[in-house]
Amino acid sequence: MTHVLDGNAVGKRIRDDLRDSIADLDSAGVKPGLATVLMSDDPASETYVSMKQRACDNLGIESIHHELDADAPADELFDTVETLNNASEVHGILVQMPVPDHVDKREVLRSVDPVKDVDGFHPENVGRLVAGDARFKPCTPHGIQMLLADAGVETEGADAVIVGRSDIVGKPMVNLLIQKEPGGNATTTVCHSRTKNLSEKTRQADILIAAAGSPELIDGSMITEGTTVIDVGVNRVDADTEKGYELVGDVEFESAKEKAGVITPVPGGVGPMTITMLLYNTVKAASIQEDVAVDLP
Numbered sequence: 001m002t003h004v005l006d007g008n009a010v011g012k013r014i015r016d017d018l019r020d021s022i023a024d025l026d027s028a029g030v031k032p033g034l035a036t037v038l039m040s041d042d043p044a045s046e047t048y049v050s051m052k053q054r055a056c057d058n059l060g061i062e063s064i065h066h067e068l069d070a071d072a073p074a075d076e077l078f079d080t081v082e083t084l085n086n087a088s089e090v091h092g093i094l095v096q097m098p099v100p101d102h103v104d105k106r107e108v109l110r111s112v113d114p115v116k117d118v119d120g121f122h123p124e125n126v127g128r129l130v131a132g133d134a135r136f137k138p139c140t141p142h143g144i145q146m147l148l149a150d151a152g153v154e155t156e157g158a159d160a161v162i163v164g165r166s167d168i169v170g171k172p173m174v175n176l177l178i179q180k181e182p183g184g185n186a187t188t189t190v191c192h193s194r195t196k197n198l199s200e201k202t203r204q205a206d207i208l209i210a211a212a213g214s215p216e217l218i219d220g221s222m223i224t225e226g227t228t229v230i231d232v233g234v235n236r237v238d239a240d241t242e243k244g245y246e247l248v249g250d251v252e253f254e255s256a257k258e259k260a261g262v263i264t265p266v267p268g269g270v271g272p273m274t275i276t277m278l279l280y281n282t283v284k285a286a287s288i289q290e291d292v293a294v295d296l297p
């Protein structure tokens with residue numbers, strides 16, 4: 001029987017545990033605060049930011065939101081980040097990507113104070129992750145690591161194949177899986193748009209992580225019996241629905257489910273874990289900045 005992982009349920013359990021960590025902070029007079037900054041008219045970005053704000057509200061994390069016109073000068077964004085870097089009630093800062101073309105994305109990532117960088121994308125935090133001394137693990141790969149652990153999927157010695165080499169999913173995922181620590185010790189292969197014979201690689205996977213942003217790229221013929229399949233993709237495809245589209249993953253769920261030992265659905269798999277780990281990082285950031293020890297899930 002294929003085990004379909006429930007990211008909503010695992011995420012909820014972690015968020016419930018985070019309530020205890022937040023209570024520890026509260027006893028020390030600290031309320032964790034997350035600032036979101038949106039500089040985009042993209043409805044998907046607006047939805048992501050409002051989901052993050054709602055998740056904060058539900059857990060008792062203060063959420064502070066700044067919205068800038070998409071055509072505002074870049075300096076307006078940098079000034080906003082600087083103000084948030086200096087605001088003591090703000091422990092985490094998240095600038096929703098993508099930013100408009102006239103804003104240098106790398107400069108944005110560098111502008112956030114590394115101790116408030118709850119996305120984990122500042123070069124200092126990327127370096128710490130690679131060096132095995134992570135401060136903030138990027139939310140999506142960290143959420144996947146937690147999902148695997150919750151399902152009892154052993155990473156040690158496993159052949160993990162990651163499809164996608166982005167800075168936010170593929171690269172940090174590899175770096176988590178190769179660390180000498182629980183949830184790591186895997187043997188990793190990274191595939192990308194120039195990879196030859198993709199299915200040859202994916203069939204070697206004990207754990208296959210699809211993060212290509214390509215609808216249903218991976219089907220059942222590309223995986224081996226018993227593989228753990230983690231589908232990160234969220235793709236809008238035209239469909240005869242009220243909205244005119246539906247969301248599909250990078251994996252063709254029905255055919256992959258026939259072969260997989262463990263599989264995540266889209267939606268309801270990786271997505272809820274990403275938001276949960278953002279809350280986790282915000283609590284961690286508050287604990288570091290306020291020097292209050294808390295137990296994290």
Ligand code: NAD
Pocket residue numbers: 140163164165166167168169170191192193194195198211212213214217232233234235270271272274275
């Ligand atoms: P990206 O576009 O930055 O990177 C995609 C990567 O996939 C690239 O490295 C590219 O080389 C590789 N790729 C593309 N087509 C390929 C192919 N045919 N064969 C092999 N490799 C291929 O994307 P991203 O930001 O990493 O996101 C990937 C997907 O995950 C998107 O659908 C995105 O919406 C989704 N996502 C979901 C969550 C979540 O929480 N559920 C979080 C982040 C991203």
